[in-house]
Amino acid sequence: MLGEGKPEWLRAQxxxxxxxxxxxxxxxxxxxxxxxxxxxxxxxxECWNSGTATFMVLGKVCTRGCRFCAVKTGLRGEEVNExxxxxxxxxxxxxxxxxxxxxxxxxxxxxxxxxxxxxECVREVKKENPATKIEILIPDFRGERELIEEITHCxxxxxxxxxxxxxxxxxxxxxxxxxxxxxxxxxxxxKEFNPLVFTKSSIMLGLGExxxxxxxxxxxxxxxxxxxLTLGQYxxxxxxxxxxxxxxxxxxxxELRETALEMGFGYCASGPLVRSSYRAGEFFIKNAVNGMxxxxx
Numbered sequence: 001m002l003g004e005g006k007p008e009w010l011r012a013q014x015x016x017x018x019x020x021x022x023x024x025x026x027x028x029x030x031x032x033x034x035x036x037x038x039x040x041x042x043x044x045x046e047c048w049n050s051g052t053a054t055f056m057v058l059g060k061v062c063t064r065g066c067r068f069c070a071v072k073t074g075l076r077g078e079e080v081n082e083x084x085x086x087x088x089x090x091x092x093x094x095x096x097x098x099x100x101x102x103x104x105x106x107x108x109x110x111x112x113x114x115x116x117x118x119x120e121c122v123r124e125v126k127k128e129n130p131a132t133k134i135e136i137l138i139p140d141f142r143g144e145r146e147l148i149e150e151i152t153h154c155x156x157x158x159x160x161x162x163x164x165x166x167x168x169x170x171x172x173x174x175x176x177x178x179x180x181x182x183x184x185x186x187x188x189x190x191k192e193f194n195p196l197v198f199t200k201s202s203i204m205l206g207l208g209e210x211x212x213x214x215x216x217x218x219x220x221x222x223x224x225x226x227x228x229l230t231l232g233q234y235x236x237x238x239x240x241x242x243x244x245x246x247x248x249x250x251x252x253x254x255e256l257r258e259t260a261l262e263m264g265f266g267y268c269a270s271g272p273l274v275r276s277s278y279r280a281g282e283f284f285i286k287n288a289v290n291g292m293x294x295x296x297x
Contacts (some may be wrong), residue, residue, distance in 0.1 A: 005110060005249060006247065007247050007249075008067075008197040012226070013165070016284045018281040019223060029098060031069045042100050054102075054103060054137070055088060055101070056100050056102075056105065057085075057088065057114075057117065057118060058077065058084075058105055058107050058114045058117060058118065059073055059079075059080070059107075060079070061072075061084055061105060061272075063075065063076065063077055063107060063108040064103070064106040064108070064177060065175050065182065066164070066173065066175045066178070066233060067172070067173055067239075067241060068165075068204065070163065070237035070238055071105060074110045074146070075109070077105060077109055077110070077114075078081065078129050080110070080235075081086075082116055084121060085120045085125075086119070088102070088121055088124065088125060089121075089129065092128070092129050093128050093129050094253070097129075097132060098131065099132065099133045099134075099145050100133075100216045101134070101135045101136070101137060102118075102121060102135070102136050102137070104138070105139075106221045108141075108142070108177070111215040112122050112147060113141050113142065114139075115141055115147040115150050117268065118154070119149065119150055119154035119183075122154040122155050123155055125153045133291070134156040135156065135157065135158035135160060135200070136151070136154075136159055137162070138159060138161050140161065142177065142182075142184055143186060145189055148186060149189070149193045151190075152197055153193070154189050154287055156197070157167050157197070157198060158197070158199070158200055159275060160188050160200035160201060161187055161190070161199075161201060162183070162203075162223065162276055163180060163183045163184065163217060163220075164183075164203065165204055165207055165209065166203070166209040167213070167216070167217060168209065169208060172207075172208075173207060173242060180218075186203060186219070187224045187226055188224045189223070198227045198266075199224075199225065199226045199227050199228070200226065200227065200228035200296075201221050201226050201228075201229060201276075202229070202231070202275070202276035203229070203230075203231050204232060204233070204234035204245060205231060205232065205233055205248045206233050206234045206235075206244045206248050207244065207245055207283050208245040208246075211256075214237075214256060218249075218263060219263065221261045223267075228267045228268070229267070229269075229275060230268070230270070230274050231257070231268065231269070232271065232272065232274035233248055233272040234270075247272070253270040253272065253274075254270065256268075256270050257269075257270035258279070265270070
C-alpha cells in the first residue's frame with residue numbers, strides 16, 4: 001500500500017484548454033475510440049492540447065483481462081464497425097496530424113483476431129493522408145505468425161507491442177493468454193517479416209520489479225532488435241486493478257534511460273508519466289524514422 005498521496009512528480013495536468021475541447025468534440029462527433037479516455041491516461045490533457053491522440057479500433061471491449069488495464073473486458077467484443085477505417089482516415093485528416101498512433105483491444109473472439117480490420121484501418125489512413133507517419137500498437141495475436149506478417153506489411157512505419165512488465169511478474173500482471181516470450185517473439189517476427197519497420201515496446205515500473213529485472217527486460221528487448229523503448233510509472237486506474245508497489249523517482253527513470261541508450265535503443269522516453277504512446281516520444285520518433293531511414297539508404 002502506498003497510501004493516498006502521490007509525489008509531486010506524478011501530478012498530471014487537468015483536462016482543459018481550447019485544443020483539448022476541440023479534439024474531444026471531434027472524437028465524440030466521429031464516434032472514434034481513444035486509449036486516452038478508455039485507459040484513463042494521465043497525459044490526456046497534454047496530448048489533446050497539442051492535437052495528438054491515440055486511436056483505438058475494433059471496439060471498446062477487450063477479450064483479455066490484464067490486471068493493470070482499465071479497458072472494459074468481456075468474452076466477446078463489440079460488433080466491428082465496417083466504416084471505421086474510412087471514418088478514422090477522415091478524422092486524422094480533419095485533425096491535421098502528421099503522426100498518429102493506432103491501437104486496438106484484443107479480439108480473441110474473431111477468426112483473424114481483428115488483424116485484417118486493423119491493417120485496413122492503417123491502409124485507409126495512409127490513402128487519405130499519404131504524408132502521415134503511422135505507429136501501431138498491436139496485440140500479440142496469440143503469436144500466430146501469419147497474422148503478424150499481415151500487419152507488418154500494412155504500411156505503418158513503427159510497430160509497437162508491449163511486454164508491459166518484467167519476466168518475473170508477467171503472471172501477476174497480464175492475462176494468462178499473454179506471456180513474456182510470446183511478446184518477444186511477436187517483436188522478433190515483425191523484424192523478420194519486414195526489416196525496414198521500426199519496432200517499439202514499453203515497460204511499466206513500480207509493480208514490484210527490481211532495477212536489475214527491469215534492465216534484464218530491456219536487454220531482452222534489444223536482443224529482439226527493438227528500436228524504441230518507453231518506461232513509465234504504473235498508476236492504478238481504479239480499485240479494480242492491481243496496486244502499485246512503489247513510486248519510482250525521476251532520478252531512477254533517467255538512469256534507466258541512459259542505460260537503454262547505452263544498450264543501443266534508438267530512442268528511450270523514460271519518466272513517471274510516460275506512456276507507450278506519449279506524444280514527446282512520437283515527435284522524436286517521427287524525426288528518428290526520417291533520419292534513420294536516410295542512413296539506411
